[in-house]
Structures are given as C-alpha cells and as structure tokens.
C-alpha cells in the first residue's frame with residue numbers, strides 16, 4: 385500500500401511517500417526533510433507536492449496518511465496534524481497518528497533488530513526535553529514525558545538504558561551523559577514502520593490528538609489594577 | 615466570466631477565536647450567493663481569562679477544523695468535486711491561529727487540485743457585505759471595528775488595493791469594550807453586555823473624553839486607551855468618595871463616547887473623499903448605538919449605510935469565501951502554496967502572491 389508520511393513535531397519538516405509491504409516492510413519512494421523550525425507552515429505542502437512529483441504519483445493514489453502526533457512544541461506540531469487531517473478528509477483516506485518518538489525508535493530497532501534499551505529525546509524548547517524509553521524489543525515502556533534535562537539525568541541512575549537518540553539527546557548530551565546515535569529526527573519510513581500493524585490490518589485509526597504534554601500559558605486575571613494614585 | 619459562473623468557493627477563517635468555514639457560489643452577473651456559514655467558537659474557553667488566549671484558540675482551531683469543513687459542505691450541499699477554489703485568511707491575526715487555517719487550506723487546495731487564495735482578513739470583512747446587499751455600486755468607505763481592529767478604509771473595488779485612511783493608535787474599539795466591561799464587573803466579551811446595560815443608562819451622564827478629536831490630531835485615526843483610563847479613574851474616584859456608581863450610566867456614557875468618535879470621523883472622511891457608501895463590519899458593528907447613530911448621521915450626510923447582519927459582521931468563513939469569489943471573478947492570480955501565515959499582513963495586501 386502507498387502511504388504519505390508527515391511529521392512536524394521536531395524542527396524537521398518531514399514528508400515522504402512510502403510503499404508498505406507486509407513482508408518487506410516500508411520502502412521509501414521519495415522524501416523531503418528540511419530542518420527549519422520556523423517554516424513548517426510554508427514548507428509542508430510544497431514538500432508533499434515534491435515527493436508526489438518525484439515518485440510520479442498522484443495524491444489520489446495514496447491509500448493512507450500517517451502523521452506524527454508529537455510531542456512537539458505547539459505551533460509547528462499543529463501544521464502536520466491539520467494538514468494530515470484535511471488531506472484525509474479531502475481524499476477520503478484514513479489518517480493514522482503515531483507518537484513521534486516511536487517513529488524515531490522504530491528506525492533504531494529495525495537497523496539493529498532487538499538490542500539494548502533506548503531513550504528517545506527530542507527538544508521541547510524552554511530548556512526542557514520530551515523523552516520516551518523503549519525496552520530491548522523496541523516497545524515503549526515509559527513516556528512520552530516532558531522534563532528538564534537535569535531531572536531526566538537524575539532518573540537515568542535507576543534505569544538500565546545506556547544509549548539515546550534524537551536531537552534533544554544531542555543538545556543535552558553533556559547533561560544526560562549517554563552516547564548519542566542517529567537518527568536525530570523521524571523519517572517517513574520510521575513513521576510508516578511504527579504504524580505498519582494498524583495500516584496493514586486496516587484498523588480503525590485512533591483520534592488525531594496532538595501530544596502537547598503542557599498546558600497552555602494562560603493566567604486568570606487578578607484584582608483590578610488601579611489607574612489613579614490612591 | 616462565463617467559465618466562472620457557478621464557481622463554488624470554500625473559505626476558511628482562523629485569525630482569532632472563531633473557526634469559520636463558509637461556502638459561496640458565484641453568479642454570472644457577479645453576485646455571490648451564500649451557501650453555508652459554519653462557525654465553531656472557543657470564546658467560552660477564553661472567558662475566564664478576560665481575553666483570547668492564543669494557545670487555547672490554536673488548539674481549538676485544530677480540533678474544530680475538519681469537522682467544521684465537513685459541516686459547511688454538508689449544509690451547502692457541495693461535494694469535493696464541486697469546489698473550484700479555496701480561500702483562507704492569511705493575516706492579520708494571531709500567528710498560531712492563522713497557521714492552522716492556512717495549513718488546512720493548502721491541504722484542501724492541493725487534494726482537490728484547485729487554486730488557493732491567501733487573503734487579507736480586513737478585506738474579507740468588507741467583502742462579506744456583498745452577500746447581503748449585492749455588489750458594491752462604486753467606491754465605499756469601510757469602518758471595521760472589533761476586538762482586534764479599528765480601521766477606516768477606502769475601497770474602490772473589492773478585488774483591488776485598499777487605502778487605509780485611519781486606524782486605532784492603541785486599543786481596538788472592541789478591546790475598550792472588553793476592558794470597560796471588566797471594570798464594571800460585566801462578563802467577557804464585553805460588547806453585548808455594555809450595549810444591554812447602556813440601554814438603561816443616560817449617555818450624557820458623564821462627559822468622557824473623545825480621543826484624537828483635537829484640531830492637531832490625526833483626522834481619521836482613533837484612540838481608545840485614554841477613554842478606558844478615564845472610565846477607570848471616574849469609577850475609582852466615585853468609590854473613594856463613597857458615591858454610588860451607576861453602571862448603566864457609566865456604560866452608556868462610555869459607549870456614547872466611542873460611537874460618537876467612530877461615526878463623526880467616518881462621516882467626515884466620506885465627505886472629504888466624496889464617497890457616498892459606507893460599510894460597517896466587525897463584531898462592534900452589532901452594537902445597537904453604533905448602528906442607530908451611524909444611520910442618523912449617514913442619513914443627514916446623504917450616505918448609504920450598509921451593515922451586514924450580526925452573524926456576518928463577526929469573524930466567519932463566509933467573508934473569506936466571498937472575497938475569494940470576488941478575486942476569482944476578477945481573475946486575480948492565486949497564492950503560491952508556500953505562503954506563510956502573516957500576523958501583521960498589511961491592509962493594502964488583499965491576496966498573498
């Protein structure tokens with residue numbers, strides 16, 4: 385089946401067309417990944433058009449859409465989700481949400497099969513990180529959570545995890561004290577791989593709910609401020 | 615034109631706290647018919663904060679977007695293959711909120727393979743009047759007053775550039791209503807509550823200042839911040855001196871000051887520019903005193919007043935669709951699919967390239 389993959393939960397604007405086969409797994413036909421945290425809104429749709437052109441595929445040929453649901457810092461995250469939701473509606477195709485760290489982890493475990501525990505760490509801005517932990521089979525066993533890097537480092541003492549991936553792990557490598565491997569961002573194949581079971585079984589997609597992990601910044605007004613000198 | 619007769623335009627609006635989706639159809643003679651005008655508002659979620667919280671609004675837009683498009687298409691009775699263009703508010707407005715609508719509009723336009731128009735929110739407020747009163751017979755002035763804007767515009771042609779004659783230099787008119795309502799213990803949004811309470815009050819009870827009406831002040835600009843402060847001072851002084859505060863009198867006198875300045879400057883602009891059509895739009899256009907004073911002053915100045923019904927005055931998708939239809943009819947080039955959302959989009963830019 386032909387799957388369009390989208391993720392805007394990290395500074396990367398990720399788009400790809402992926403052929404998913406039950407035996408062979410995902411095979412990327414075309415991808416566009418641009419790291420620019422401020423241009424998700426501008427770049428995403430042109431990226432979709434570019435991968436369609438490169439793979440010589442029409443949007444109507446796509447069987448399903450997969451979209452990273454975060455966690456990601458607010459504004460950019462919504463670009464991917466609303467684009468995926470609107471494409472799904474307009475094309476009458478199912479849209480499958482995937483936790484973005486699952487897509488990153490999928491690639492690590494596919495490359496090396498089973499292996500050591502893994503920590504996926506992405507940048508949450510405001511000096512915090514989003515993190516999720518995966519066991520030796522690649523199953524997520526903790527997270528995603530949002531935390532200060534130092535607090536995550538303190539937790540690591542009680543964990544057996546000895547490796548990390550993701551741009552957040554690179555940014556705070558000195559605080560976390562873990563060796564950092566690739567990838568930094570989710571790939572189209574990772575997104576489709578993480579959703580493969582649901583896609584191939586034509587499962588009913590879950591709701592396209594963004595993983596914000598933070599409440600909006602908003603304060604209720606206090607007492608009226610005086611404008612005249614008492 | 616003939617090829618465009620019957621063209622259906624879908625419009626998306628997310629510049630503030632309303633997720634609006636409208637559907638219109640263009641007639642051969644340039645008339646634009648409204649087929650659907652669906653709005654999902656997050657206003658209740660903002661009430662306890664006393665103003666629109668951008669992140670709360672953006673989250674609500676994401677949730678409401680596709681359901682609102684579905685509803686609007688169902689109400690309009692159009693299928694995806696019927697849509698000939700997608701228009702969306704590209705600015706001005708709240709950055710994160712605009713971004714949701716712009717991203718969705720790009721996706722729909724791409725999936726349906728139709729042109730995209732990223733348009734100016736203020737022009738859309740002007741264009742919406744044609745859904746109710748038909749095509750503009752000639753040049754018009756537009757007074758746009760809401761919680762986000764207070765602008766006096768000169769419009770020669772809906773698809774062409776707009777000349778901004780004046781705008782607020784501080785608070786928007788609707789913002790002043792919200793702030794004074796809070797001061798008087800009235801709920802958010804303040805406009806309808808002030809309007810209601812003011813009906814029981816005396817508009818001449820307190821002589822509040824008329825901002826920027828001095829001989830050396832800019833002729834067509836507005837200022838409401840000083841008025842809001844004057845109301846606060848008056849209420850505090852009354853409390854300090856143990857006088858009882860008549861909320862209806864304060865509300866009526868405040869409202870009178872706002873409406874007096876808005877209509878006086880607008881009528882003067884119409885005279886100066888030799889324009890005899892006036893459109894009032896934006897949420898404050900629903901204010902009953904603004905409507906009655908504008909009617910009276912326009913009548914004596916020989917100006918034809920056009921005020922769309924309240925639901926078309928507040929932010930909605932129909933206004934965006936209407937402007938999109940006029941742009942399509944005028945064969946204006948559509949926007950590129952890499953346009954940004956522009957929170958500060960200038961009023962002279964009707965459609966993004």
Ligand SMILES: [Zn+2]
Nearest residue numbers: 760762896929
């Ligand atoms: Zn508006």
